Amino acid sequence: MTIEEAIKLRHSVRRYLPKPLTTDQEKALQKKINDLNQQHHLHIQLIINEEEAFNCFMASYGKFHGVKNYIAIVAKKEKNMEERSGRAVAELVLYSQTLGLNTCIVGKTYKKTKEIIINSNETLVMLISLGYGENQGVSHPMKPISKIAPNYDSSPDWFKKGIDSVLLAPTALNLMNAVFMINEDGKVIAKSKIGVCRKENLGIMKYFFELGSKKKITT
Numbered sequence: 001m002t003i004e005e006a007i008k009l010r011h012s013v014r015r016y017l018p019k020p021l022t023t024d025q026e027k028a029l030q031k032k033i034n035d036l037n038q039q040h041h042l043h044i045q046l047i048i049n050e051e052e053a054f055n056c057f058m059a060s061y062g063k064f065h066g067v068k069n070y071i072a073i074v075a076k077k078e079k080n081m082e083e084r085s086g087r088a089v090a091e092l093v094l095y096s097q098t099l100g101l102n103t104c105i106v107g108k109t110y111k112k113t114k115e116i117i118i119n120s121n122e123t124l125v126m127l128i129s130l131g132y133g134e135n136q137g138v139s140h141p142m143k144p145i146s147k148i149a150p151n152y153d154s155s156p157d158w159f160k161k162g163i164d165s166v167l168l169a170p171t172a173l174n175l176m177n178a179v180f181m182i183n184e185d186g187k188v189i190a191k192s193k194i195g196v197c198r199k200e201n202l203g204i205m206k207y208f209f210e211l212g213s214k215k216k217i218t219t
């Protein structure tokens with residue numbers, strides 16, 4: 001499966017089958033995590049066969065079931081750590097999809113466990129539940145394009161492709177709380193709007209934009 005296919009097929013999945021990950025999947029994920037830790041200066045951890053994090057009232061209220069594996073996004077308390085974490089989770093959920101696995105990014109409905117190593121200057125930003133889903137999830141309700149890209153209709157094709165990709169991105173509460181435009185210098189500007197997890201969502205949305213448009217956001 002290509003990343004482009006993964007963008008279309010990925011949906012949040014909260015119920016999992018009791019089927020373990022293969023050794024090859026674990027190795028591939030660990031390698032991807034090592035690369036992302038270096039690239040984004042994070043302390044992401046793959047946690048296998050641990051049921052406590054999703055064994056709490058909040059998780060069952062959030063409709064999680066059968067979660068035995070997850071990825072913990074731990075970061076040093078530094079500038080931009082939420083946006084960098086957002087970029088990393090976006091890459092991880094799409095990569096997991098290409099490995100045949102389902103995911104859900106989780107900012108609130110979990111419990112911290114002792115398996116997650118959090119050093120004194122670090123914080124746990126979010127988790128990603130991981131495994132074989134009972135189903136493949138469903139498409140989230142689409143936001144009007146004008147809310148995310150007010151000048152979509154008069155924009156070049158590469159920009160439209162970027163926004164088409166953003167529309168499929170996971171965001172907390174499906175808020176899609178960022179706006180994209182091209183400035184006078186022809187550069188893409190992406191700004192977060194008010195709302196929960198706005199910086200994490202911005203990182204995720206920027207990453208999806210770059211995949212769709214095949215252009216880096218440098219501003």
Ligand SMILES: Cc1cc2nc3c(=O)[nH]c(=O)nc-3n(C[C@H](O)[C@H](O)[C@H](O)COP(=O)(O)O)c2cc1C
Binds near residue numbers: 011062107138172
């Ligand atoms: C930063 C972030 C935090 C999230 N936190 C939670 C959460 O605490 N509980 C939950 O059930 N889903 C959570 N989600 C999943 C979103 O609800 C989901 O991505 C959104 O509804 C869009 O659906 P989709 O992922 O199927 O496209 C979170 C997603 C993101 C990006």
